[in-house]
Amino acid sequence: MTIQAPLNTAAAGRGPLVYRQKLMTRLTHWVWVICLFFLLLTGLQIFNAHPVLYIGHESGFEYDNAVLRIGAVNTPDGPQGRTVVFGQNLETTGVLGLSGSESAPQYRAFPSWATIPSFQDLATGRVVHFFFAWIFVGTLLIWLVASLINRHALRDLVMGRRDWRGLPRDIASHLRFRFNHGRSYSPLQKLSYGLVLFVLFPLIILTGLSMSPGMNAAWPWLIEIFGGRQTARTIHFAAMVGLTLFFVVHVAMVLLAGPINEMRSMITGWYRTSPGTERAEGDKP
Amino acid sequence: MSDTPKSGLNLTRRRLIGLGGATAASLVLSGCDQFDFLGQRDHPVRDVLERANDLTYRVQRMLLGQNALAREYSPSEIRQGQRPNGSVDPTADDYLALKAGDFANYRLSITGLVERPQAYSLAELRNMPAQSQITRHDCVEGWSCIAKWTGTRLAPVLDAAGVRPEARFVVFHCYDRMPAGLAQPQPYYESCDLVDARHPQTILAYGLNDQVLPVSNGAPLRVRIERALGYKQPKYVHTIELVESFAAIQGGKGGYWEDNGYDWYGGI
Numbered sequence: 001m002t003i004q005a006p007l008n009t010a011a012a013g014r015g016p017l018v019y020r021q022k023l024m025t026r027l028t029h030w031v032w033v034i035c036l037f038f039l040l041l042t043g044l045q046i047f048n049a050h051p052v053l054y055i056g057h058e059s060g061f062e063y064d065n066a067v068l069r070i071g072a073v074n075t076p077d078g079p080q081g082r083t084v085v086f087g088q089n090l091e092t093t094g095v096l097g098l099s100g101s102e103s104a105p106q107y108r109a110f111p112s113w114a115t116i117p118s119f120q121d122l123a124t125g126r127v128v129h130f131f132f133a134w135i136f137v138g139t140l141l142i143w144l145v146a147s148l149i150n151r152h153a154l155r156d157l158v159m160g161r162r163d164w165r166g167l168p169r170d171i172a173s174h175l176r177f178r179f180n181h182g183r184s185y186s187p188l189q190k191l192s193y194g195l196v197l198f199v200l201f202p203l204i205i206l207t208g209l210s211m212s213p214g215m216n217a218a219w220p221w222l223i224e225i226f227g228g229r230q231t232a233r234t235i236h237f238a239a240m241v242g243l244t245l246f247f248v249v250h251v252a253m254v255l256l257a258g259p260i261n262e263m264r265s266m267i268t269g270w271y272r273t274s275p276g277t278e279r280a281e282g283d284k285p
Numbered sequence: 286m287s288d289t290p291k292s293g294l295n296l297t298r299r300r301l302i303g304l305g306g307a308t309a310a311s312l313v314l315s316g317c318d319q320f321d322f323l324g325q326r327d328h329p330v331r332d333v334l335e336r337a338n339d340l341t342y343r344v345q346r347m348l349l350g351q352n353a354l355a356r357e358y359s360p361s362e363i364r365q366g367q368r369p370n371g372s373v374d375p376t377a378d379d380y381l382a383l384k385a386g387d388f389a390n391y392r393l394s395i396t397g398l399v400e401r402p403q404a405y406s407l408a409e410l411r412n413m414p415a416q417s418q419i420t421r422h423d424c425v426e427g428w429s430c431i432a433k434w435t436g437t438r439l440a441p442v443l444d445a446a447g448v449r450p451e452a453r454f455v456v457f458h459c460y461d462r463m464p465a466g467l468a469q470p471q472p473y474y475e476s477c478d479l480v481d482a483r484h485p486q487t488i489l490a491y492g493l494n495d496q497v498l499p500v501s502n503g504a505p506l507r508v509r510i511e512r513a514l515g516y517k518q519p520k521y522v523h524t525i526e527l528v529e530s531f532a533a534i535q536g537g538k539g540g541y542w543e544d545n546g547y548d549w550y551g552g553i
Contacts, residue, residue: 041320050427057358057421059428062365118318122425123546124331128323130553131337213423214552217355217512218348229421229429 015273016283018183020265028143035136041116045125051109057228070109072097157194163187179257181274200242207236326546342550355511358419358431367432369501372461380460388505397526400447407505413437424515434509435492440483452527455482457508460521463541475519476531476539486511516542517551
């Protein structure tokens with residue numbers, strides 16, 4: 001059986017090709033993809049050196065201020081991966097605490113496929129992490145200045161009154177996998193990109209800096225904002241979880257909304273809009 | 286770009302996207318062991334990445350100034366003992382002999398690029414002006430512990446010995462031996478620049494939480510450099526050496542952990 005693509009009708013029913021993503025947006029986007037890939041996997045490597053998160057200035061060894069603890073325990077059925085979140089015990093054998101094969105079990109918090117290097121190596125994790133942290137921060141600053149000048153930040157990312165009013169409807173249509181390909185971002189896109197760029201990115205950078213004893217002396221106020229070095233470490237981890245969730249949903253949306261068109265817009269800048277989109281100067285048919 | 290024939294562009298785009306997708310998929314499928322080469326301490330790519338540590342050092346020195354202080358805590362924030370880590374009970378013969386005599390024969394030597402090399406007993410160090418500070422110890426692994434450290438400032442000790450102008454670093458030699466692969470265990474050592482050495486909170490600590498510094502935390506003498514990570518706080522120190530460069534000392538990177546791939550600055 002062959003399916004004939006209704007080429008003519010599709011062509012007739014297409015919206016214009018619009019120049020949607022500026023060069024700076026596209027460049028910084030892909031630099032961040034590379035940075036966040038390495039930052040995530042080396043971050044998990046660093047976390048594995050002490051796989052416990054606490055609240056406060058210090059780590060409780062003679063008292064308990066832990067909110068997350070990943071490890072392994074011995075049970076009558078043999079060793080098990082055990083993750084304790086806010087006092088809740090979860091069995092996480094295979095992924096967290098205990099991974100690898102039955103013949104070669106590995107006792108590590110995050111499994112070897114989720115860390116760089118794949119083996120335990122805190123020193124290398126730190127070298128790679130800090131290198132990409134610098135690139136990440138530098139790119140964010142360049143992006144911020146450029147986006148304030150070319151108005152990308154205020155025009156495309158800050159939620160206006162119309163965006164807030166349109167948000168419930170946009171969420172509903174996203175949940176039904178109906179995507180309107182407009183000239184600019186939909187309200188839900190604005191909200192999620194804005195949260196990533198203006199909340200999660202600064203949060204993960206500032207909590208990262210809060211863990212530096214040098215920065216604690218240079219900017220003593222910073223660590224007070226977050227309520228102590230160990231709380232900052234916990235928030236750093238939580239921001240990572242947030243960014244990872246965003247990444248999963250973001251990639252899923254790209255795949256559902258038309259990966260060729262979405263990738264094209266992030267590589268060349270040109271984006272095929274939905275039928276009925278009004279034409280403007282500079283568009284292509 | 287807009288002049289390029291559209292069909293041609295499409296083909297390139299498809300190819301590009303396809304290639305990108307294939308690369309991403311192979312990365313995910315085969316895990317991350319393809320970046321294991323970064324673990325090789327002398328790999329040229331790693332050398333490039335390590336330059337970020339120099340940048341961190343320079344920028345932090347600029348932001349910090351000479352005397353920005355580490356945060357100090359109140360006595361009520363000491364809620365537990367100082368967690369011992371690394372060496373906790375050195376077994377070198379010379380150390381065991383000193384320990385058996387309750388460190389009565391211990392001498393701290395100030396050597397290297399100084400005008401007047403010195404040697405101090407523990408009693409002499411305790412008779413110098415004392416300073417206490419309640420600070421947070423941050424281990425490179427990620428944990429922190431608050432404790433009260435008592436000792437004497439390093440800066441006057443250096444002044445008494447007369448630091449020669451060509452000296453740039455202070456190296457701390459220790460009694461504890463660390464594993465070094467198949468080779469003989471190597472003595473722990475550390476180093477810092479003169480800014481950290483002369484910092485008002487940098488002390489030679491002989492007391493911990495109002496007690497004599499215990500063996501597990503570095504008796505009889507441990508250096509506190511409060512704006513750096515735990516591995517920059519050497520324990521069981523017997524010699525302070527002023528040098529122009531630490532390239533000729535052991536692995537040449539300025540410390541035991543530095544020789545094993547950790548950054549020298551240790552401020553983050």
